[in-house]
Amino acid sequence: MAAIVIDGKAVAAKVKEDAKARAAGLREGGIIPCLAVLLVGEDPASLSYVSAKEQALAEAGMASKDIRLPREITEEELIARIAGFNADPAIHGILVQLPLPGHIREDAVIAAIDPAKDVDGFHPVSAGNLLLGRPGFIPCTPAGVVFLLRELGIPTAGAHAVVVGRSNIVGRPLANLLTRRDINATVTICHTGTVDLARHVREADILIAAAGKPALITAEMVREGAAVIDVGVNRVADPQAKKGYRLRGDVDFGPVAEKAAYITPVPGGVGPLTIAMLLQNVVDACRRQTSVCP
Ligand code: NAD
Numbered sequence: 001m002a003a004i005v006i007d008g009k010a011v012a013a014k015v016k017e018d019a020k021a022r023a024a025g026l027r028e029g030g031i032i033p034c035l036a037v038l039l040v041g042e043d044p045a046s047l048s049y050v051s052a053k054e055q056a057l058a059e060a061g062m063a064s065k066d067i068r069l070p071r072e073i074t075e076e077e078l079i080a081r082i083a084g085f086n087a088d089p090a091i092h093g094i095l096v097q098l099p100l101p102g103h104i105r106e107d108a109v110i111a112a113i114d115p116a117k118d119v120d121g122f123h124p125v126s127a128g129n130l131l132l133g134r135p136g137f138i139p140c141t142p143a144g145v146v147f148l149l150r151e152l153g154i155p156t157a158g159a160h161a162v163v164v165g166r167s168n169i170v171g172r173p174l175a176n177l178l179t180r181r182d183i184n185a186t187v188t189i190c191h192t193g194t195v196d197l198a199r200h201v202r203e204a205d206i207l208i209a210a211a212g213k214p215a216l217i218t219a220e221m222v223r224e225g226a227a228v229i230d231v232g233v234n235r236v237a238d239p240q241a242k243k244g245y246r247l248r249g250d251v252d253f254g255p256v257a258e259k260a261a262y263i264t265p266v267p268g269g270v271g272p273l274t275i276a277m278l279l280q281n282v283v284d285a286c287r288r289q290t291s292v293c294p
Pocket residue numbers: 141164165166167168169170171190191192193194197210211212213216231232233234270271272274
């Protein structure tokens with residue numbers, strides 16, 4: 001079998017159009033959805049993620065406030081900046097680009113964001129709402145993966161989904177979402193403590209790789225006809241490439257594509273969906289804060 005290669009960009013374009021239309025509705029009422037984007041330091045990957053998000057916001061008719069902060073900033077100073085945006089009614093969402101330098105506690109910074117403006121969905125209140133099945137912000141990458149499955153009509157009810165990775169921003173929220181009644185998958189979470197990863201992965205109807213390890217998932221590990229969603233984005237040295245590296249997912253793409261029914265490429269798979277979901281969360285945040293919707 002040769003897999004259908006999922007065009008994440010095309011699916012994301014639909015989501016972006018929808019966010020753009022909803023933002024236009026708000027603009028007619030004189031409201032411009034605005035996201036404060038805080039970047040500490042000059043990590044090249046973070047810089048490129050931040051500029052991609054800001055560009056997508058602009059294309060969707062939304063605003064962003066670009067805050068670049070020196071690597072040496074203290075945790076207190078960063079939290080004070082966040083407090084300012086929490087209190088500013090013209091700012092509807094706050095995004096702190098991770099990772100932060102080692103001297104700043106990410107937990108403390110995330111907890112300082114007003115949950116009403118937590119468009120990344122990383123705040124403990126958002127995580128709790130997700131766990132309890134209550135309305136709230138859902139982290140963008142897990143939301144994007146679930147949207148992809150739905151959009152492609154990949155059956156999830158009763159399917160066995162295996163999530164490789166247990167981070168708070170991808171693996172855990174995604175595993176939780178997949179168990180929601182409207183998705184109804186049976187979920188296994190694998191992590192660094194898992195014994196015999198291959199045995200679990202082989203059982204997956206839907207495999208989601210979010211480990212951050214290039215080509216961790218090989219063809220021998222994948223069940224014939226599985227849907228394979230590759231969240232991993234890894235920079236792999238490549239002297240032939242202009243930048244000296246190329247991006248690889250967590251899945252050994254070519255051989256796995258021979259066996260799977262569906263597969264997402266890296267880049268061009270999950271990544272564009274993550275940004276599209278962020279746009280939706282910013283519009284939602286704005287609508288709630290401006291009483292356009294409860
Ligand atoms: P993380 O490092 O916080 O978590 C990785 C998880 O994978 C851990 O829970 C760990 O237990 C598990 N893991 C690592 N090696 C493993 C192994 N050999 N076997 C089993 N489990 C293993 O990373 P993260 O923030 O969750 O991101 C995961 C990957 O997804 C990274 O490559 C990241 O760049 C990428 N990512 C992509 C997007 C996107 O939009 N496409 C968004 C977020 C993260």
